Amino acid sequence: MRDVAIIATAQTKHVRSATTVNEVELIQPVIQEVIERSGLGRHDFDFTCSGSSDYLAGQPFSFVMTLDAVGAWPPISESHVEMDGAWALYEAWVKIQTGHADTALVYSYGKSSPGDLPRVLSRMTDPYYEAPLWPTSVDIAALQARAAIQAGVTSEQAMADIAYRSRTSAAANPFAQLTTSAQPLALMDEEYLADPLRRHDCAPITDGGVAIVLAAGDKARSLCSRPAWIRGIDHRADGHHLNFRDLTTSPSVRIAAEKAGVANGPVEIAELHTCFTHHEPILRSALGLGDDVEVNPSGGPLAANPMMAAGLIRMVEVANRIHSGEVSRGVAHATGGHALQHNLIAVLEGEG
Amino acid sequence: MPEEATTSGEEDVLRAPLVLEYPFKRTTGPVIGAFLTALREGRFIGIEDDQGKVLCPPVEYDPASGASLTKLVPVGSEGEVLFWSWNQSVRDGQPLDHPFAWAMVKLDGADTPMMHAVDAPHDAMVTGLRVRAKFAEERIGSMDDLLCFEPVS
Incomplete structure (x- = not known):
């Protein structure tokens, strides 16, 4: 290579x-x-x-x-x-x-x-069984969040903590859109946007x-x-029918992480394409990241989520920290489709 | 969205409607077509995969192995909510015109769930809820023949 x-x-x-x-x-x-x-x-x-x-x-x-x-x-x-x-x-x-x-x-x-983005994204679903129902990206994410909460993968409180951490981390990111957050306990008092998701659980438009x-x-x-240096890069997709997927895990991330060699060395930071707060625990688990790994020091997509760019920005955020000498090894993740269907994993490293 | 191109006074920005269309016709084939034909008759069918599991709605290929599937089997019109979310902001084209639950419903006799609407109050929604299909009175052999699911009283 x-x-x-x-x-x-x-x-x-x-x-x-x-x-x-x-x-x-x-x-x-x-x-x-x-x-x-x-x-x-x-x-x-x-x-x-x-x-x-x-x-x-x-x-x-x-x-x-x-x-x-x-x-x-x-x-x-x-x-x-x-x-x-x-x-x-x-x-x-x-x-x-x-x-x-x-x-x-x-x-x-x-x-x-322009347009109603969650509704536009309903067109990514299966054209026979799912698209005729016009489920939005938020509707599908809310179903996945419920499945993850029921399975004990996360909780509404843990999701509020992730929202708070992401948006306060973004205060140091000059490119971010959302850079402030109420305290997690206050976030939990907000109304549901799509039970079990509240507004803070969703990436901005x-x-x-x-x-x-x-x-x-x-x-x-x-x-x-x-x-x-791109030491490893791989992408995998889960099936497009939501009905047949276990939405609480990500087999495609697990395989891509293995092929990209995530576990071949220490991971200092991970920039993950988390369009919703509950994506983080699902990805952490599939990537095999320990609790000590800092996730989304830039704030991640929960702080700025330009469609079609937010995945490549994850690579940029890891690369910038390698260029500056701040870290020597990091993981970047990008996703496409609903509920983390298609995933790309890259391992980036600096020398010396 | 504005109905036609306009300029807004403040920024003098040209605005135009963004119409989302996907004007293609699709053939449904021997498996999806069979499912939609069954819907027209007010019933469900699934298909057996390699392991003998019943997938409903049915697909032509095993999602795991890719093997061709052909064995269609009947599935019940009642089932169980595996998990659900609440849709407070109903949009054009969705199954109901008032707030409803999205749910993964596993029909009796099936091993996989289908995503659809459950017409029930927010506080009635619970995992494990028993629901029954509500069909349209006039059916044409499309997903719209299945209006939603309702709690079994």
């Missing part, structure tokens, strides 16, 4: 609604910033890959317009996934592994604010984007003083 590292990152200040900019205008400054930080020139990228959703943009092939933010002349080698940017990174990593590229630009973005630069081997070492 070739050594591949994240050598530069950038992200937007995440907001509830970026009303006055379109997707191209949203992501262009972030792409400019990450290119400058990487030390590479605009034409030095062997591969470019992005992640976004036509359902959010409201039109087919919307990513083609966003290429205006990159510049595609002279012609570039480019691809796109209709998935979180973490999977765009995965595609770029594979491209570098095949030897067809030494450097790659990866970005993703989403404006979740967020507009934003993120970009990273990947480089292989000596190229990475020459451009970055402390590259964040």
Whole structure:
């Protein structure tokens, strides 16, 4: 395998609604910033890959317009996934592994604010048995939370503690959307949004984007003083029928964590794509993380959840802490689909 | 959402409606089609998997092994709530037009649950609640033929 590292990152200040900019205008400054930080020139990228959703943009092939933010002349080698940017990174990593590229630009973005996001996300369900009922993302998450509480995986109090910890951690994150929280006991006094979920259990609706630069081997070492090496990366999916899944566990995370080598060394931090508070205990268990592992020091998606970018941002938050020398080994997780259906796990490490 | 494109005075931002559509027709095949046909007749069927477990609603392939499944079996119209959540903010297209519970209901004779609506007061919802299917009076062979589940009194 070739050594591949994240050598530069950038992200937007995440907001509830970026009303006055379109997707191209949203992501262009972030792409400019990450290119400058990487030390590479605009034409030095062997591969470019992005992640976004036509359902959010409201039109087919919307990513083609966003290429205006990159510049595609002279012609570039480019691809796109209709998935979180973490999977765009995965595609770029594979491209570098095949030897067809030494450097790659990866970005993703989403404006979740137009339309009724929970209802839009109901279209991810099975088209025959589930989609005709129009269950929202919150409806399905609430069912999963109940199953997890009944199974003793978590409790409403533990979920309030996670909400409080995440949003107060985010106070140190200049890009976060929500950076304050009432005390957990006060949170427990709030009305239910969708029993057993309260508003604090749900990630906010967020507009934003993120970009990273990947480089292989000596190229990475020459451009970055402390590259964040991708030591393991794997993604797995559980079945799409909610009916047949045990929603209190995540078999796909367990397998991906094993393939990515999470347990091959100490985990200092984990950035997890927790769109709801109850996702954290399910993921901690499937990843085999001890209680001493710090989860979501950035605040995580509960503090800023730009659709299509929040998974790749998990990698950025771990990579930034490796670049700065704050940590030497961390785990990043990204998810897609309902109730943690599809999961990607990456292990990032610094050298020396 | 506004009905047509407008500009809001304060920020002079152009706003337009976002209409969510998925205008495709699908064929349902020998298994899902059989389930929907049974619904039209006011009854449920499931399908046996590799291990002899009954999956309801039925699917064409074993979710674990991928093996082709063909053995359709009848399943009861009453069952048990395995777990549930409360839907206070009902949206367009959902099974009922007033607050209801989403539930995973395991029908008698089935080994897997199906997600659907239970029409009961919030304080009546409890795991293990016995429920019975309520069918539409006019049925056409679609998921809409099953209106919801109701508590067995």
